[in-house]
Amino acid sequence: xxxxxxxxxxxxxxxxxxxxxxxxxRKLEDIKAFVFDWDGVFNDGSKRDQTGSGFTEPDAMGTxxxxxxxxxxxxxxxxxxxxxxEENESALFLGKRERFTSLYFKASNKLKSFEHFLATHxxxxxxxxxxxxxxxxxxxxSQCGLRLNSYRPSNPLFNHHLTSKQLVDYSSSGxxxxxxxxxxxxxxxQGNYTEAITNRQHFSETYQSxxxxxxxxxxxxxxxxx
Numbered sequence: 001x002x003x004x005x006x007x008x009x010x011x012x013x014x015x016x017x018x019x020x021x022x023x024x025x026r027k028l029e030d031i032k033a034f035v036f037d038w039d040g041v042f043n044d045g046s047k048r049d050q051t052g053s054g055f056t057e058p059d060a061m062g063t064x065x066x067x068x069x070x071x072x073x074x075x076x077x078x079x080x081x082x083x084x085x086e087e088n089e090s091a092l093f094l095g096k097r098e099r100f101t102s103l104y105f106k107a108s109n110k111l112k113s114f115e116h117f118l119a120t121h122x123x124x125x126x127x128x129x130x131x132x133x134x135x136x137x138x139x140x141x142s143q144c145g146l147r148l149n150s151y152r153p154s155n156p157l158f159n160h161h162l163t164s165k166q167l168v169d170y171s172s173s174g175x176x177x178x179x180x181x182x183x184x185x186x187x188x189x190q191g192n193y194t195e196a197i198t199n200r201q202h203f204s205e206t207y208q209s210x211x212x213x214x215x216x217x218x219x220x221x222x223x224x225x226x
Contacts, residue, residue, distance in 0.1 A: 024170060099214050
């Protein structure tokens, strides 16, 4: 499917393109890393107790399929990270299970953690796609090459600020599973959605090769870099 068709499909469910999908597709060519905030991105930000907020398996599947899609296209794995201002057991569990490259907790100044991430992996900020939702994330959004926002209708002034200051490229529909939505968009724009899901459906040798490579990642955990 061409970029214009993908844009129409996502617009139908309420997705908001702050730049045309074809421009997101061009930006995606330079991306080498995917960074995720946690609260309000993998969930609605609700806290039950000190263990923090959780995640959904559809979102987790989205991150895995995005990495597989990238691997199919580039023949290498993207660098991945979660950067969150809190210490969260669910984020630690997911990050280690899915073999994310790095996890940053207690990042009160997320820019400091981001700078550490870039330096550690020899990346430029424009090579990072960032999934985010709130005020604490704007310092990163202002630097990253591609920005996907988990949209909330309850903060219209903030939503307007993001678009007017050009801090976002795509805002989700405002429904559940914003991570899955953003990942599907990027997989589609990478041009191999059918190839990726067909290989995963059949647990093909190609997918198994990717998975074996992914499972070799030793997830690094950092706390308080801020």
